Amino acid sequence: MNREPDWALWRSFAAVVANGSLSGAARELGISQPTVGRHVETLEADLGLTLFERSLTGLKPNATALRLFDSVSRAQALLAEASIVAQGALDDFGGTVRITASEMISNHVLPQLLLPIRQRYPRIAIEIVPSDSAENLLLREADIAIRMFRPTQLELVTRRLGAIELIAAAHADYLARRGTPRSMTDLLEHDLIGFDRSDAIETHARSIGLALTRDNFKLRSDSQTHLWALMLAGLGIGFGQARLVASTPGMVALPIDLEIPPLDVWLTTHRELFTSHRIRAIYDALAEGLETYINGKAPFR
Missing domain, CATH: 1.10.10.10 (Winged helix-like DNA-binding domain superfamily/Winged helix DNA-binding domain)
Known part of the structure; x- marks a missing residue:
């Protein structure tokens, strides 16, 4: 047998x-x-x-x-x-919490948010997964996810925290060399920084009557953190989170309303994990910090 x-x-x-x-x-x-x-x-x-x-x-x-x-x-x-x-089922404030978020949030927003969280919960270790792909909470790839879309799985606890405003911006060094554009059509005379394979920016531009093409983007990348680094280096005009632009020395918001749709921010965890004291503690602390960042209730840096 x-x-x-x-x-x-x-x-x-x-x-x-x-x-x-x-x-x-x-x-x-x-x-x-x-x-x-x-x-x-x-x-x-x-x-x-x-x-x-x-x-x-x-x-x-x-x-x-x-x-x-x-x-x-x-x-x-x-x-x-x-x-x-x-x-x-764990019932203490030790252990580890694994957080996944976009590359931009992970690199430029989370570090500041984690300062008070680490002071409040020094026994909780934090693992961060910077990724623009959707890690699967159901397969335990992360405990908490910061998403720019609403997850639909019924097994997840999801909370909308607000929407991040997106704007056109450039470094002061670039504007000193090339001048500040005052209208949408002025942008066509400048070095633009945008996506390589994605046509999302061109598609939105056409919807508001701006004839942008791939050729207008003199620097291209599909990494948003790299695009931000190019902007910081003064290489051209790009697009970023309004709060991040306002809190970054040298970065200047352009006086042009491009009607860019804001990014919804959702905080998500697994329904069962929500009963873990440590995960609930980090979840609530992240919600508080992200709402402050999104809504501008206090200085970010």
């Missing part, structure tokens, strides 16, 4: 299916390639089934393996959920 396979064998099996090779699975799991190979062989022996076709290019899962992979993937998600519930 075959024995019930250990969960470690299933983890290795799922990693091989997902990566298509023993080496890829080993890298994902942080174990050796021979160990992954033994896990796969043991699983097949325990089940009495052949799950992979072996070839020089790797392991190809057969139809049975693919059916099993669906079930194992669901089990992994449920175990991640169980881990979240366990974290939510």
Whole structure:
């Protein structure tokens, strides 16, 4: 009679299916390639089934393996959920809280917000994931997320904190060299800083009657932190958060209303994690700090 396979064998099996090779699975799991190979062989022996076709290019899962992979993937998600519930049950102000936010918020806003939070909760370690992609709170990639869109998963607790005003701005050094534009059409005579692959700025410009094209942007990047660095260096006119412009020495808001849609800010965590004292404490403190930043209730720097 075959024995019930250990969960470690299933983890290795799922990693091989997902990566298509023993080496890829080993890298994902942080174990050796021979160990992954033994896990796969043991699983097949325990089940009495052949799950992979072996070839020089790797392991190809057969139809049975693919059916099993669906079930194992669901089990992994449920175990991640169980881990979240366990974290939510913790009842102290120690431990770690993992926060994910956009590159701009992480690099230019969070450091100031974390100063009073660290003073208030010195035993809580903070991990920060600067990312413009949407880390999945449901798979425990973060405890708290600062989003520029409203998450829709029912398992999440979400709070809208306000909207960040976006404006055209430039460094005083650039304006001293080139002059200050006073109208939308004046912008066409200046060096603009904008996105490389995204056409979001051009699309909005056309909606308000400004004939901007890619050629108007003399410096392009898809990294918003890099675009901000180019603006700080005095290389041209770009677009940024009004509060950040106002609080950054040398940066000047331009006297042009481009009707840029503001960025909504949402603070999000998992419903179960909201019962953790440390996560609730950091969540509430972040909400307070972000609302101050967004609404300009006090000096930011």
